[in-house]
Amino acid sequence: MIRFEGVGRSFGEVWAVRTLDLAIAERELCVLVGPSGAGKSTILRMINRLVEPSEGRVTLDGKELRSIDPDTLRRGIGYVIQGVGLFPHLTVSANVSVVPELLGWARARVSARAREMLELVGLDPDRYGPRYPSQLSGGEAQRVGVARALASDPPILLMDEPFSAVDPVNRLRLQQEFLSIQRRLRKTVVFVTHDVDEAIRLADRIAVLRSGSLVQYDAPEALLDAPADAFIAGFLGSDRALKRLSRRAIRDWMRPARKASVDEDLAGLLCGEDPGYWWVVDGSGRLLGCLDRALAGCSEDPRRIIAAQRIEDMAVDLDTSLKDALSAMLGSSARTIPVVDGAFRLVGEIALDDIERASDRAQSR
Amino acid sequence: MTKAELRAWLVAALLAASLILLSSSEAALKGLLGLLFPGTARPLYPRAALAFLVGEHLGLVAVSSLLAALVGISAGILATRPGWGSFAELAERLAAAGQTFPPAAALALAVPSLGFGFPPTIVALFLYGILPIVRNTMSGLAGVGPDVLEAARGMGMGRTRILFRIELPLAAPLILAGLRTSVIVNIGTATIGATIGAGGLGAPIISGLVTQNPSYLAEGAMAVALLALAVDALFAATSLRLAASRALSRAAAPGP
Numbered sequence: 012m013i014r015f016e017g018v019g020r021s022f023g024e025v026w027a028v029r030t031l032d033l034a035i036a037e038r039e040l041c042v043l044v045g046p047s048g049a050g051k052s053t054i055l056r057m058i059n060r061l062v063e064p065s066e067g068r069v070t071l072d073g074k075e076l077r078s079i080d081p082d083t084l085r086r087g088i089g090y091v092i093q094g095v096g097l098f099p100h101l102t103v104s105a106n107v108s109v110v111p112e113l114l115g116w117a118r119a120r121v122s123a124r125a126r127e128m129l130e131l132v133g134l135d136p137d138r139y140g141p142r143y144p145s146q147l148s149g150g151e152a153q154r155v156g157v158a159r160a161l162a163s164d165p166p167i168l169l170m171d172e173p174f175s176a177v178d179p180v181n182r183l184r185l186q187q188e189f190l191s192i193q194r195r196l197r198k199t200v201v202f203v204t205h206d207v208d209e210a211i212r213l214a215d216r217i218a219v220l221r222s223g224s225l226v227q228y229d230a231p232e233a234l235l236d237a238p239a240d241a242f243i244a245g246f247l248g249s250d251r252a253l254k255r256l257s258r259r260a261i262r263d264w265m266r267p268a269r270k271a272s273v274d275e276d277l278a279g280l281l282c283g284e285d286p287g288y289w290w291v292v293d294g295s296g297r298l299l300g301c302l303d304r305a306l307a308g309c310s311e312d313p314r315r316i317i318a319a320q321r322i323e324d325m326a327v328d329l330d331t332s333l334k335d336a337l338s339a340m341l342g343s344s345a346r347t348i349p350v351v352d353g354a355f356r357l358v359g360e361i362a363l364d365d366i367e368r369a370s371d372r373a374q375s376r
Numbered sequence: 377m378t379k380a381e382l383r384a385w386l387v388a389a390l391l392a393a394s395l396i397l398l399s400s401s402e403a404a405l406k407g408l409l410g411l412l413f414p415g416t417a418r419p420l421y422p423r424a425a426l427a428f429l430v431g432e433h434l435g436l437v438a439v440s441s442l443l444a445a446l447v448g449i450s451a452g453i454l455a456t457r458p459g460w461g462s463f464a465e466l467a468e469r470l471a472a473a474g475q476t477f478p479p480a481a482a483l484a485l486a487v488p489s490l491g492f493g494f495p496p497t498i499v500a501l502f503l504y505g506i507l508p509i510v511r512n513t514m515s516g517l518a519g520v521g522p523d524v525l526e527a528a529r530g531m532g533m534g535r536t537r538i539l540f541r542i543e544l545p546l547a548a549p550l551i552l553a554g555l556r557t558s559v560i561v562n563i564g565t566a567t568i569g570a571t572i573g574a575g576g577l578g579a580p581i582i583s584g585l586v587t588q589n590p591s592y593l594a595e596g597a598m599a600v601a602l603l604a605l606a607v608d609a610l611f612a613a614t615s616l617r618l619a620a621s622r623a624l625s626r627a628a629a630p631g632p
């Protein structure tokens with residue numbers, strides 16, 4: 012547990028942080044969000060004593076930070092910054108090994124750990140280990156930055172706008188990868204960003220800051236449902252309902268799919284009594300296409316219909332959010348779309364009604 | 377080893393070998409000078425062997441450059457520590473003054489307190505050679521990215537460790553370049569030591585000027601030039617080695 016008690020920090024005349032009370036629970040991903048100059052980074056940097064509070068105190072598991080030697084403290088806290096700050100004269104492996112070496116680990120353990128960490132962040136240790144930072148792309152460099160911060164297995168991870176300098180496509184991937192790493196490792200993470208979408212995507216709890224003060228501290232859903240004031244509502248944006256959907260996973264709201272095997276009498280379905288639709292799958296459950304009585308008549312060849320479809324534009328992955336499902340629905344002008352797993356096997360379907368249901372449920376909380 | 381580096385080592389070896397050949401074989405040197413100045417009765421500087429003069433000269437340069445490196449690099453490090461900003465300005469100004477001051481004048485001023493010979497020459501060369509070292513050390517250290525330093529601090533590296541494991545290695549190419557300039561300039565400048573009896577390769581040059589013997593002059597000048605070129609080639613090869621060993625540039629190593 013990291014606890015700020017009445018913490019203030021001034022730089023000359025300016026108070027970057029004033030009378031902050033904040034408790035960050037163990038194994039939670041806490042995002043500090045706010046416009047620039049809100050004091051986010053100052054708060055973060057007080058946790059590893061790169062900045063000292065002017066008043067109040069910061070404690071870690073009840074122990075005051077001031078009583079811990081800064082270098083010892085920092086070796087137990089992972090730190091990832093926007094500019095990455097890889098050491099240009101050291102290889103990727105050597106960069107990842109820095110903290111374990113500072114801690115005096117045996118050489119074999121250090122190099123095994125470096126390999127493990129590179130694998131964790133999705134970089135092949137044989138390919139990337141001997142490279143130098145100048146030979147990496149921005150996204151790769153930030154992956155190495157995360158691997159380096161996690162190398163000594165610290166219980167706490169501080170991340171200061173780690174993905175801001177990466178292009179949007181890679182940023183989304185890095186965020187998703189980081190979330191899956193965090194689900195496995197369950198570190199106490201303090202994450203600074205000015206990007207509300209990023210905050211909502213990642214956080215267990217969000218602390219909204221404005222000119223050095225904490226204005227609301229809540230789970231993302233609660234924040235979206237009930238912003239404390241007009242500033243927060245404005246900061247969250249006018250698309251709060253959509254953002255709420257982005258926090259909801261399709262897997263929690265989908266329903267069983269109406270499916271038909273490609274080996275069945277598909278023509279019979281088209282001419283039969285049932286006026287509905289079927290998702291057609293092959294023998295291994297992979298989604299092939301859709302037969303809809305409203306669109307296809309009895310005389311048409313079902314296989315031709317399926318072959319002409321671009322079902323992959325319509326299908327959504329069960330690990331994406333309701334927001335993505337809504338987008339896919341609008342894009343394919345269908346009220347019901349199929350849900351697939353990573354191998355494109357049909358696992359369910361989701362309808363516009365389900366999304367409305369999810370949205371209503373959230374508002375009425 | 378890259379092609380450029382191999383070439384640099386070869387050039388250095390070739391230049392050094394020719395200097396060694398000339399200074400170790402009196403016959404060869406005499407033959408060469410006789411060829412260049414056929415009218416001269418005694419082409420060889422008589423008071424000392426060339427090898428001895430080269431040794432003296434190298435001694436002057438080595439001692440003064442070592443001092444300049446020690447003081448210059450230390451001053452450059454101090455000047456870039458937080459809270460030493462005013463020292464930075466002072467250090468650079470003093471170093472600049474040292475270089476603006478003509479070495480001959482420095483000699484003249486140093487003689488009354490230090491006497492003739494080796495010591496005042498060392499002082500003059502030291503003053504003259506310190507500027508490029510201070511300046512390059514400062515800009516090399518200042519060029520280390522703020523993100524790199526922030527990451528190093530945040531990972532729990534102490535100040536000393538950051539200096540020796542991060543800052544100095546990253547500044548090394550620039551520091552080496554400063555040393556190279558300083559040493560090369562001092563190899564040429566050290567010839568003035570002969571005017572106050574410090575010996576070295578300036579001795580045959582001065583003597584040649586005084587006695588109007590162009591052969592003496594050529595003996596000294598040729599050796600100084602060869603020495604400067606050889607040392608410069610050594611520095612070039614070393615800096616290429618340094619760059620290649622860490623692939624500091626994208627071009628120096630296989631890309632992704």
